[in-house]
Amino acid sequence: MILTLTPNPSIDRTVALDGELSRGQVHRVASVTSQGGGKGVNISRAAVGAGIPSIAVVPAQKDDPFVLELLTAGIDCRPVRPAGDVRVNLTITEPDGTTTKLNSPGAEVLPLHLELMAQAVLVRASTASWTVLAGSLPAGAPAGFYAELVRRLREVGGRVAVDTSEAPLQALVDGLPGSAPDLMKPNGEELASFTGGDPETLESDPVATAAAARQLIDRGVGAVLATLGGNGAVLVTAEGAWHATPPPTTVVSTVGAGDSSLFGYLLGDIRGLAAPDRLALAVAYGSAAAGLPGTTIPQPSQLRTELVGVTALGDTS
Numbered sequence: 001m002i003l004t005l006t007p008n009p010s011i012d013r014t015v016a017l018d019g020e021l022s023r024g025q026v027h028r029v030a031s032v033t034s035q036g037g038g039k040g041v042n043i044s045r046a047a048v049g050a051g052i053p054s055i056a057v058v059p060a061q062k063d064d065p066f067v068l069e070l071l072t073a074g075i076d077c078r079p080v081r082p083a084g085d086v087r088v089n090l091t092i093t094e095p096d097g098t099t100t101k102l103n104s105p106g107a108e109v110l111p112l113h114l115e116l117m118a119q120a121v122l123v124r125a126s127t128a129s130w131t132v133l134a135g136s137l138p139a140g141a142p143a144g145f146y147a148e149l150v151r152r153l154r155e156v157g158g159r160v161a162v163d164t165s166e167a168p169l170q171a172l173v174d175g176l177p178g179s180a181p182d183l184m185k186p187n188g189e190e191l192a193s194f195t196g197g198d199p200e201t202l203e204s205d206p207v208a209t210a211a212a213a214r215q216l217i218d219r220g221v222g223a224v225l226a227t228l229g230g231n232g233a234v235l236v237t238a239e240g241a242w243h244a245t246p247p248p249t250t251v252v253s254t255v256g257a258g259d260s261s262l263f264g265y266l267l268g269d270i271r272g273l274a275a276p277d278r279l280a281l282a283v284a285y286g287s288a289a290a291g292l293p294g295t296t297i298p299q300p301s302q303l304r305t306e307l308v309g310v311t312a313l314g315d316t317s
């Protein structure tokens with residue numbers, strides 16, 4: 001079972017344009033789609049699609065259509081008392097795959113709301129193969145919420161993955177090694193934000209990415225899966241570093257690609273695959289997601305894992 005916490009879930013509304021987005025212009029759009037999302041929710045969706053049971057903890061009313069959508073999708077959704085409505089995030093996609101996102105802050109939470117989420121995770125974590133803490137924190141949450149929750153999860157047992165950005169990511173890094181998860185999944189920009197490198201260099205240079213990720217391993221993180229968009233991903237563990245390139249992909253929407261990659265890695269781990277094969281599965285999932293519209297999460301039949309190329313990066317210490 002994979003347990004996910006999405007403290008700031010979202011209704012992902014996608015507008016697919018049939019031409020380029022022009023700022024300041026009126027666009028007539030043919031259709032707008034809506035999918036229940038948020039990073040942990042997307043990971044739960046991928047899990048259920050691959051036959052792995054998943055519990056998704058989200059702040060939402062029990063009878064919110066958002067919750068009903070997840071239950072219908074086969075996700076064991078455990079809503080906890082929300083501070084307000086589930087936010088709406090807007091995605092605009094252009095025919096060349098350019099994806100623009102406008103993410104809302106989410107209803108302002110009080111300490112009580114955060115503690116309910118933490119408790120819902122802490123009571124279930126020991127029965128999960130992985131607990132995944134994912135996405136931004138809602139308005140009002142202290143940046144250190146994930147760092148503190150990882151510390152508490154350490155006492156409960158079980159493995160923890162974290163995928164977040166900005167201040168919560170910085171707080172997690174500042175709290176190392178006490179707040180060290182078993183897995184982190186930064187993208188190039190997020191990695192650069194605390195290792196000081198240039199984001200574009202990291203995205204295009206797997207060796208530089210591995211060296212930056214190694215800093216996290218040296219501070220206690222179990223494994224770092226650094227996603228690099230069209231350049232694939234880099235995996236760094238205490239044992240080594242690898243780079244994987246994706247199959248040729250026509251990008252439709254990049255939303256959910258990182259979440260799918262993270263799930264691919266967890267699936268590989270649950271299946272007992274070796275590190276390079278876990279990385280290949282991660283990249284196969286991420287690239288398949290990038291080829292699907294909106295926040296659509298790939299099914300196993302949509303993967304082209306055999307077209308992922310993996311190379312060992314040698315000594316990055």
Ligand SMILES: O=P(O)(O)OC[C@@]1(O)O[C@H](CO)[C@@H](O)[C@@H]1O
Nearest residue numbers: 010037038039089103135136256
């Ligand atoms: O605002 P956050 O929490 O950082 O990200 C939220 C989000 O962009 O992440 C998912 C894709 O990874 C989407 O389903 C969702 O809209």
